[in-house]
Amino acid sequence: MTTLKLLDGKLRLPVICSPMFIVSYPALVAAQCKAGVVGSFPALNARDEGDLDRWLTGLKAELAQFQAANPDRPVAPFAVNQIVNPSNTRLQRDLEICMRHQVPMTITSMRAPNEVVQEIHRYGGTIIHDVINFRHAMKALESGVDGLILVAHGAGGHAGRINPIALVAEIRRHYDGPLALSGAISTGSGILAAQAMGADYAYMGTRFIATQEANATPEYKQGILDGMAADVVYTDLFSGVHANYLRSSIVAAGLDPDNLARPDDAQAGKLVFKPKAKAWKDIWGVGQGIGTISDIPDVASLVDRLEAEYRAAKERLLQL
Ligand SMILES: Cc1cc2nc3c(=O)[nH]c(=O)nc-3n(C[C@H](O)[C@H](O)[C@H](O)COP(=O)(O)O)c2cc1C
Known part of the structure; x- marks a missing residue:
């Protein structure tokens, strides 16, 4: 295990909650950190001028207050x-605001973060980068990140x-840092399985x-409850980068998930976006x-359950 120093003693479970566009807002992040798992949000979710600054001021105050009232509980740091x-x-504008607030942890995605790494390290922040393959992982490590997220x-x-x-095995042959x-x-x-494979x-x-605190419509949440793994569609049609989406939402948008086509396929008689x-x-x-x-459930109940499942899975393994 190679852990991120800022998380040592601050987690109830080895879990970092990922940032989710349109879904992760401060209410969710605060609930995650209070439950003892890292909460995070994309800076881009803060839409209006001034939102990011306000969100960070509020989050820091809420978590500090909660920690003071619950000195024995691990309250996790948050990430942007x-x-x-x-x-x-x-x-650049968002980074400057985050630097001013000394955001404890930064999660970068898409391109190797290069110059961002120096800026974050200058104030003592921690930066981890998400990658989908070995080549991107090595590039991110060259730029000096403190850890990797394998997607x-x-x-x-x-x-x-x-x-x-x-993926984990391939990266672990060359990298023994936080993963x-x-x-x-x-x-x-599943959390224990990630650790068994070699992740931290x-x-x-x-x-x-x-969860109750997530900023998603009741229909979106219900769609998740109704869906199975086979209902997940992997396509680059909607954002230009391959991503996974819920099949029923594609159908509801009037598209055929089995016959997705780009606008220039229109002449071929296919359904178009x-x-x-x-x-x-x-x-x-x-x-x-x-x-x-x-x-x-609410986040606190979910994390209680995840912890019980994690412990039970550990006990099961010990009996093998
Ligand atoms: C609705 C949604 C929005 C997401 N938005 C972002 C984002 O803005 N930035 C980012 O780095 N990752 C984003 N992700 C990817 C997650 O950070 C993470 O890789 C993924 O949720 C982990 O897989 P899981 O959803 O199967 O647990 C998003 C994922 C989902 C489901």
């Missing part, structure tokens, strides 16, 4: 996700194509969409872990 990509024209096959939202067992694994982890035994943390997204349906808002991102999700 930055999309490092030329299309993110807000990156394996079946993860919600933008996801890789590589089996998690293969989080993501992709369809929805249970306590499980990185969980979709399971937390079906209707711009009215918006990726993430109408076409819902989910991972293949939905088949085990059957309720919408």
